[in-house]
Amino acid sequence: SAVISQKPSRDICQRGTSLTIQCQVDSQVTMMFWYRQQPGQSLTLIATANQGSEATYESGFVIDKFPISRPNLTFSTLTVSNMSPEDSSIYLCSGHRTGGVRRSYNEQFFGPGTRLTVL
Amino acid sequence: AQTVTQSQPEMSVQEAETVTLSCTYDTSESDYYLFWYKQPPSRQMILVIRQEAYKQQNATENRFSVNFQKAAKSFSLKISDSQLGDAAMYFCAFKPRYGNKLVFGAGTILRVKS
Incomplete structure (x- = not known):
């Protein structure tokens, strides 16, 4: 599987500011995703990062709040805009690759996450 | 929806x-994948094991094996010879073969006592 790195690993931010999280994959992937995870809870999908076009957002998430870029097949950014304490969470990037007959190779792997605290 | x-x-x-950790799922799809992911306190999500729905044989990876019951829509994970390093949150996840999004369960915290 590929290796995904995220920067920063953690940050403490002030209310009203924005933070951009970077996600780098060490090889090309078909899809990239951004998730949010509260400590001890499951993952919630924010959006699918599409290369060269606007991201596809899940219900409850909007582009103005979480702008996403994906300029190539190995890199994506997620910005958390105009932050409030409710945005404090872990943000995870993932990559997905498929291939083979009938998509027999099908794997999604994850970055280490970014722990965001908003004061 | 799954x-x-x-x-x-x-x-x-x-x-x-x-x-043994339990997982059940609901779907109208006939062809899909099921996964178990492990997330230790370090937060790194690690794929433990994967099952393709059309394969009747249960997947096995060293000490980890699954009991896949397609008719019952059940997908349990068995960890044998548990080790301290197995302590983590375990997530069961579903994905249609031709879809791209994973659907996760709420997770099970596994504690290993020495």
């Missing part, structure tokens, strides 16, 4: 013993 249910919020196992 749903994944993990009914055990927390489980404990003695080191070297065997533990």
Whole structure:
């Protein structure tokens, strides 16, 4: 599987500011995703990062709040805009690759996450 | 829409013993994947094991094996000879073969006692 790195690993931010999280994959992937995870809870999908076009957002998430870029097949950014304490969470990037007959190779792997605290 | 249910919020196992984590899912798809992911306190999500729905044989990876019951829509994970390093949150996940999004369960915290 590929290796995904995220920067920063953690940050403490002030209310009203924005933070951009970077996600780098060490090889090309078909899809990239951004998730949010509260400590001890499951993952919630924010959006699918599409290369060269606007991201596809899940219900409850909007582009103005979480702008996403994906300029190539190995890199994506997620910005958390105009932050409030409710945005404090872990943000995870993932990559997905498929291939083979009938998509027999099908794997999604994850970055280490970014722990965001908003004061 | 697919749903994944993990009914055990927390489980404990003695080191070297065997533990089984439960997962059920609901879908109208006939061809899909099921996964178990492990997330230790370090937060890194690690794929433990994967099952393709059309394969009747249960997947096995070293000490980890699954009991896949397609008709019952059940997908449990058995960990044999439990080790301290197995302590983590375990997530069951579903994905249609030709879809791209994973659907996760709520997770089960596994504690390993020495």
